[in-house]
Amino acid sequence: MPSNSSPEPGFARTDFVLPRAPDGSDAVYLAGNSLGAQPRAARTALLAAVDEQWAAVGVAGWEDCGWWATPQRLGDRVGALVGAAPGQVVVGDSTSVQLFGALIAAARLRPGRSVLVSDGGHFPTDRYLAASVARLTGLELRTASPDAMVPDADTAVVAVPAVDFRTGERWDLAAIVERAHEAGAVVLVDLSHAVGVMPVALDALDVDLAVGCTYKYLNGGPGAPAFAYVAARHHDVLDPPLTGWTGHADPFAMTEAWTPAPGVGRLRIGTPPMLSMLALDGALGVFDGPDSPDLAGVRAASLALGDAFLEALPDAADVVTPRAHERRGGHVAVRVRDAEGLCAALARRGVVVDARPPDLLRFGFAAPYVTVDDARTAARELAGLVQ
Ligand SMILES: Cc1ncc(COP(=O)(O)O)c(C=O)c1O
Ligand SMILES: Nc1c(O)cccc1C(=O)C[C@H](N)C(=O)O
Numbered sequence: 001m002p003s004n005s006s007p008e009p010g011f012a013r014t015d016f017v018l019p020r021a022p023d024g025s026d027a028v029y030l031a032g033n034s035l036g037a038q039p040r041a042a043r044t045a046l047l048a049a050v051d052e053q054w055a056a057v058g059v060a061g062w063e064d065c066g067w068w069a070t071p072q073r074l075g076d077r078v079g080a081l082v083g084a085a086p087g088q089v090v091v092g093d094s095t096s097v098q099l100f101g102a103l104i105a106a107a108r109l110r111p112g113r114s115v116l117v118s119d120g121g122h123f124p125t126d127r128y129l130a131a132s133v134a135r136l137t138g139l140e141l142r143t144a145s146p147d148a149m150v151p152d153a154d155t156a157v158v159a160v161p162a163v164d165f166r167t168g169e170r171w172d173l174a175a176i177v178e179r180a181h182e183a184g185a186v187v188l189v190d191l192s193h194a195v196g197v198m199p200v201a202l203d204a205l206d207v208d209l210a211v212g213c214t215y216k217y218l219n220g221g222p223g224a225p226a227f228a229y230v231a232a233r234h235h236d237v238l239d240p241p242l243t244g245w246t247g248h249a250d251p252f253a254m255t256e257a258w259t260p261a262p263g264v265g266r267l268r269i270g271t272p273p274m275l276s277m278l279a280l281d282g283a284l285g286v287f288d289g290p291d292s293p294d295l296a297g298v299r300a301a302s303l304a305l306g307d308a309f310l311e312a313l314p315d316a317a318d319v320v321t322p323r324a325h326e327r328r329g330g331h332v333a334v335r336v337r338d339a340e341g342l343c344a345a346l347a348r349r350g351v352v353v354d355a356r357p358p359d360l361l362r363f364g365f366a367a368p369y370v371t372v373d374d375a376r377t378a379a380r381e382l383a384g385l386v387q
Helices: 040-064 070-081 095-108 124-137 173-182 232-237 263-267 274-283 295-312 339-348 372-386
Strands: 089-091 115-119 140-144 155-161 186-190 209-212 227-230 331-335 354-356 360-364
Touching: 040 274, 070 089, 070 227, 070 263, 070 274, 089 263, 095 124, 095 155, 095 186, 095 209, 095 227, 095 263, 115 124, 124 140, 124 155, 155 173, 173 186, 227 232, 227 263, 232 263, 295 331, 295 372, 339 354, 339 360, 339 372, 360 372
Parallel strands: 115 140, 115 155, 155 186, 186 209
Antiparallel strands: 089 227, 209 227, 331 360, 354 360
């Protein structure tokens, strides 16, 4: 393992099980921006949870195995990866559920304001939920590109991704937050395409709320629980819409009315999906284990992979992702004529990527297990197919 601050791409490859290529070798797996590869430690943690906890301990596991505390314990671990001091992140439920709760809780932080501004190119679940939340709350939904948003005195909430799910463009969160706060609005960031592939500085940037998934670059596994962040300065007045019993101040008192737990604990909703959580617990060791590089190093390695891929592409390739490092996320998208067909043809050659309508192929550069050879192979195979 190279030094902690400047890891080589593929620095933790042996800690992962990679999907198989048709010839039985390890695939060139560039779909970590959709579903990360399997960390061996996630499998170990999951099997231990099944055999040594669930089977052996049963219901006592909520206390004796620490299950009850896991949403916040993992929240602090994920929080450390997104620049959040402890006590501001909860893990659980899907990104969509977390988004719904966060959008409404954000709107409730700005009563009397009438507009929700959301990225017009946001991931579909973010767009669909923004529309539904606008109907529920009576807010007017306005859409714009994150770099063209002009929040005003009517704006309650500005909702943006950190990285565009299609083009891989990285947005300037500092500028977005500054503009929103100048207008008195709060900012909700979807970190799904950023967490685990680049440093994020939620506290330092003064972001108000954030959500994100853990199955992409954090490699938590299919359907791994999402996370929600709320800056501590909002905790006392935070009024989440999904007032489930596990977010109660004293859940086992079974009282008549819901009393919010102190702090971010009130964002808990129902019984946490413990097996998924414990798989994530194992997976996170890639990023916060004793030998893990910091995220600046992971980011540098991911950018190096993207650069190797871009350099190996033919000049004529229609790359839609900005080439400048500061404007690029973890994946690179190439416009092609038959994205679905090419995606399938690449898979037959052992290169796993994904296609997004109408015409994009996405190549995800998860530095823990992707090597420079992988990046070059993908570019070469793509070139061979489109020539
Ligand atoms: C930006 C973004 N938000 C949300 C999601 C998904 O939400 P969920 O985890 O609820 O499926 C994705 C990808 O699936 C995404 O890219
Ligand atoms: N969440 C996904 C799923 O359940 C199935 C297939 C793909 C996904 C994804 O993660 C899609 C991804 N967020 C995207 O950027 O398109």
